[in-house]
Amino acid sequence: MVQDLVGPTDPELSCDECFELLDAYVELELAGADAAAEMPLMRAHLRGCSACRDDHDSLVALLRADPQDLP
Amino acid sequence: MGVVRLAAQSDVLSAIVAAVLALVGEPRLAGTMTTDSPGTGVAAGLAGSPDTVSQAWVARLGCPGAERDAAAAELHDVLLRVARFEIRRRQAAFPNLSGADLDDLAWQSADDALMSILRRLGDFRGHSRFTTWACKFAIVEAGAKVRRHAWRGREIPLAPALWPILADQAPGPHQYAEARDLLEALREEVERLTARQRQVFVAIALSEVPIDVLADRLGTTRGALYKTLHDARHNLKAGLAARGWAAPESGGDWDHAR
Numbered sequence: 001m002v003q004d005l006v007g008p009t010d011p012e013l014s015c016d017e018c019f020e021l022l023d024a025y026v027e028l029e030l031a032g033a034d035a036a037a038e039m040p041l042m043r044a045h046l047r048g049c050s051a052c053r054d055d056h057d058s059l060v061a062l063l064r065a066d067p068q069d070l071p
Numbered sequence: 072m073g074v075v076r077l078a079a080q081s082d083v084l085s086a087i088v089a090a091v092l093a094l095v096g097e098p099r100l101a102g103t104m105t106t107d108s109p110g111t112g113v114a115a116g117l118a119g120s121p122d123t124v125s126q127a128w129v130a131r132l133g134c135p136g137a138e139r140d141a142a143a144a145e146l147h148d149v150l151l152r153v154a155r156f157e158i159r160r161r162q163a164a165f166p167n168l169s170g171a172d173l174d175d176l177a178w179q180s181a182d183d184a185l186m187s188i189l190r191r192l193g194d195f196r197g198h199s200r201f202t203t204w205a206c207k208f209a210i211v212e213a214g215a216k217v218r219r220h221a222w223r224g225r226e227i228p229l230a231p232a233l234w235p236i237l238a239d240q241a242p243g244p245h246q247y248a249e250a251r252d253l254l255e256a257l258r259e260e261v262e263r264l265t266a267r268q269r270q271v272f273v274a275i276a277l278s279e280v281p282i283d284v285l286a287d288r289l290g291t292t293r294g295a296l297y298k299t300l301h302d303a304r305h306n307l308k309a310g311l312a313a314r315g316w317a318a319p320e321s322g323g324d325w326d327h328a329r
Contacts, residue, residue, distance in 0.1 A: 002250075002254065002311075002325050005257065005276045005277065005307075006276075007300075014298065015282075015297045022207050023203040023207050024199045026203065048304070049282070051214070051215075054214055059207055061160065070152045
């Protein structure tokens with residue numbers, strides 16, 4: 001609970017840096033690579049920033065979706 | 072209405088492309104695709120082989136004339152579908168908005184995403200597929216617009232009124248006592264923050280106000296606010312550590328070294 005409030009203890013990216021790397025990070029994840037291990041600063045930021053985490057989750061969901069399901 | 076919108080779309084796209092090119096200059100947009108390895112371990116293996124589809128997107132969007140307009144129109148169609156997908160995922164946040172309102176939001180998101188993509192086409196390095204790179208702009212635009220609409224007219228809580236609720240979430244008596252002590256220490260450390268850090272921490276971390284919503288209200292940027300939040304959290308962790316609390320190595324919560 002408090003850990004969620006005070007955020008990651010590891011060094012992390014900024015929101016802007018997270019945006020720059022988001023597409024590469026998500027493609028790594030979906031390719032089955034250990035993206036969090038390769039990009040630990042990104043992982044730390046996604047733990048600490050709910051808005052960037054939402055964007056990450058949405059991009060993952062989009063790329064996993066069947067193209068036929070896109071409105 | 073659909074025909075009118077299609078005609079309007081073509082005009083709007085042409086205007087968007089013209090406006091963006093006037094801002095950035097065409098030479099920057101031409102031939103900027105690179106298949107270089109990222110070199111930092113980022114996306115290694117993904118950018119190693121030439122991605123002809125991505126190269127084609129960049130080439131078409133970077134060349135002058137009708138081909139660029141056609142590519143921009145195709146890309147806008149993709150971005151609109153992505154924005155609708157994102158807004159549909161978050162539709163629970165919109166109990167009072169009609170379908171037409173939501174579709175307008177999707178159009179605004181796609182328009183803004185296309186503007187950003189054309190302005191920043193030279194930044195694409197091929198670390199992912201072009202469509203993945205482009206879709207993230209639509210996702211972020213739609214997500215931010217959803218959050219702003221969901222919080223439109225709502226008051227931003229800037230005073231810490233949630234401490235008792237947090238303590239009550241502890242599962243048992245021992246954990247409750249531990250959580251109460253930890254929260255009390257944290258509450259005291261929050262009072263030691265600067266006024267700005269306390270305001271940002273309370274709104275974002277305690278009250279779960281979306282960071283871009285708070286940035287709008289305070290007249291700043293998401294990045295600047297996250298820096299303030301990061302500094303506040305750094306001070307809080309240092310304060311807790313000075314009181315004998317230890318950060319968890321993996322999972323769990325802070326523990327007191329007795």
